[in-house]
Amino acid sequence: MSNAAGGSSRKSSVVSGFHGERAGGASSDTVGSLLAAIGTCLTDALRLFMFADKRHWGPDEFEQTRALEDALDEAKKDFQEMGQLVRGQFYYENDRIPESLNELRLLLAQFQEHYENLKSWARQGGPINPIWARDTSSLRKDLHRAQCRAARRISLIAEQPTPRCLGATQVYRLQKRNEAERLRLQKQREALPPWQQQQQQSHHHQRPDHNIQSPTSPDSTMPQITTKHHPLRHPPSLESLVPKCNQIGRFQRLNSGNPSESPFNDAAFICDFCNGYLVWPDLRTMPSVRSTLPQQPPPDPLSPAYDSKTVNNGYPHWQASGLSCTANEPKTLVFAPLAIANHMPPEPGEWQAGIICPYCEEDTYLDEGEDSGEMKYVMDDKGFGSVEEFREHLEWYHTAMAVPKLEDVVPEVVRGSCGVM
Numbered sequence: 098m099s100n101a102a103g104g105s106s107r108k109s110s111v112v113s114g115f116h117g118e119r120a121g122g123a124s125s126d127t128v129g130s131l132l133a134a135i136g137t138c139l140t141d142a143l144r145l146f147m148f149a150d151k152r153h154w155g156p157d158e159f160e161q162t163r164a165l166e167d168a169l170d171e172a173k174k175d176f177q178e179m180g181q182l183v184r185g186q187f188y189y190e191n192d193r194i195p196e197s198l199n200e201l202r203l204l205l206a207q208f209q210e211h212y213e214n215l216k217s218w219a220r221q222g223g224p225i226n227p228i229w230a231r232d233t234s235s236l237r238k239d240l241h242r243a244q245c246r247a248a249r250r251i252s253l254i255a256e257q258p259t260p261r262c263l264g265a266t267q268v269y270r271l272q273k274r275n276e277a278e279r280l281r282l283q284k285q286r287e288a289l290p291p292w293q294q295q296q297q298q299s300h301h302h303q304r305p306d307h308n309i310q311s312p313t314s315p316d317s318t319m320p321q322i323t324t325k326h327h328p329l330r331h332p333p334s335l336e337s338l339v340p341k342c343n344q345i346g347r348f349q350r351l352n353s354g355n356p357s358e359s360p361f362n363d364a365a366f367i368c369d370f371c372n373g374y375l376v377w378p379d380l381r382t383m384p385s386v387r388s389t390l391p392q393q394p395p396p397d398p399l400s401p402a403y404d405s406k407t408v409n410n411g412y413p414h415w416q417a418s419g420l421s422c423t424a425n426e427p428k429t430l431v432f433a434p435l436a437i438a439n440h441m442p443p444e445p446g447e448w449q450a451g452i453i454c455p456y457c458e459e460d461t462y463l464d465e466g467e468d469s470g471e472m473k474y475v476m477d478d479k480g481f482g483s484v485e486e487f488r489e490h491l492e493w494y495h496t497a498m499a500v501p502k503l504e505d506v507v508p509e510v511v512r513g514s515c516g517v518m
Contacts, residue, residue: 128247129190131201132176135240138208139169145219157227161215164230168237175241179248182263188255189248197247204240211236245345245369249442260441260453260480264345264370268438269455271341275333336386338434345369346437348383351376362422366433371442373450375484377430381420387432388418413456413495431488441480451480452487456495 146162180186211232218225249263261269346368350361364383366375377383417432441451481487 126193126198126202127190128192128197128201131198131205132172132244134205135201135208136169136172138205138212139165139172142212142215143169145215149219155224157225157230160227161225161230161233164233164237168233168240171237172240172244175244179244182248182267183251184255188251192247192251194247194250194254197243197250200243200246204236204243207236207239242369242372246372249370260478261438262368262371262373262440262442262450264368265438265440267345268338268341268434272335272338272434272438275337278333335432335434338438339385342366342434342437348433366437368437368440368450371440371450373440373443374448375433375436375440375450375452377419377433377484379421379423379428380430381422381425383433384417384419384430386417387414388416388429413491415491415495429488431484431491436484436487444479449483451482452484453480454487454490454495456491 143162143165146158146165149158151158176189177186180189183189211229214226214229245264252263259266346366348364348366351363351365351374352360362379364377364380367373368375415432415435416429418427419430420426421428435455436452439453439455441453443450481490
């Protein structure tokens with residue numbers, strides 16, 4: 098009785114969570130009704146395992162059960178979160194955009210076929226096919242990306258259009274909240290006595306410990322950062338955006354396409370919302386922290402300009418260090434959260450996402466015309482076509498140039514012959 102009650106409660110919670118019923122056929126399909134039907138397939142599959150005889154179960158049966166539970170929980174979680182991104186659950190639940198409906202109908206057919214396989218196994222008995230757990234995990238990921246893309250299509254119609262992708266907008270908003278938090282901590286620090294400010298300053302100069310897991314396989318994700326810190330001592334920075342980046346997309350290896358090089362030399366980020374690619378060519382591992390600026394004192398994390406305008410002569414700190422796969426040499430690249438937070442959906446027929454320069458977007462210049470005043474820089478609507486183009490732009494316009502030494506500029510012969518004075 099307990100198993101039956103548990104299965105009934107789980108099924109009712111899923112259907113009520115999706116708020117939809119599949120009763121009117123394909124003509125009355127909505128995103129909510131199709132997701133409810135998929136949730137019903139997952140619930141019915143779980144009920145098969147709840148009522149099955151578990152005395153002869155092995156690890157494959159338990160793994161299949163966990164895979165179904167994870168798929169059901171993530172589908173319900175995504176359904177609730179996507180509604181918040183598109184101005185309410187009503188827009189998301191009653192969406193009828195053809196692209197979203199066709200994608201979800203195809204997924205529903207795959208879930209129904211998957212359920213029939215599990216139902217046939219429950220009737221016949223015997224060991225379960227271990228490949229089915231992997232199929233469940235694959236369907237779970239496909240459903241997550243389908244919901245993300247459906248939410249993005251709604252946002253293009255229901256909300257004010259923005260150049261950034263819906264996934265990038267989430268990271269960008271988190272970055273802005275972090276900057277506001279940094280300003281608050283700065284004001285809180287200024288209210289402290291001078292001796293306490295100096296004591297905190299000495300603690301800030303100690304670099305925090307990061308536990309990094311570097312990606313090695315083609316489907317590896319972004320390295321996760323685990324930092325033990327006090328909220329007053331270590332305000333959020335660009336590094337704190339890494340977990341959010343992992344939520345809106347995935348990192349994987351990408352074949353460079355060059356026959357003379359080994360495959361999978363490039364690192365790519367694929368957004369779940371726009372399916373756009375951000376490619377870092379010839380990169381062994383994706384760094385999870387920014388590089389230390391050369392010949393600069395350690396920046397104060399409590400400074401309101403710690404993240405965007407560092408002590409590097411007022412220029413932003415966007416650099417990260419990595420190793421190339423081909424030459425095994427260090428290289429400078431754009432820190433991944435900065436590119437992810439400012440990427441645009443790819444143009445029709447393209448696969449790489451464009452990138453907006455956030456520093457040019459915020460900067461202004463003085464117009465010397467008749468109506469003089471502050472004007473914003475006009476950027477290309479398509480943004481930068483690749484991460485490499487974005488890096489070149491940052492190096493030219495948003496990087497402090499080191500002042501060369503006199504002996505490096507003036508030849509020794511000229512310096513030695515100047516004896517008039």
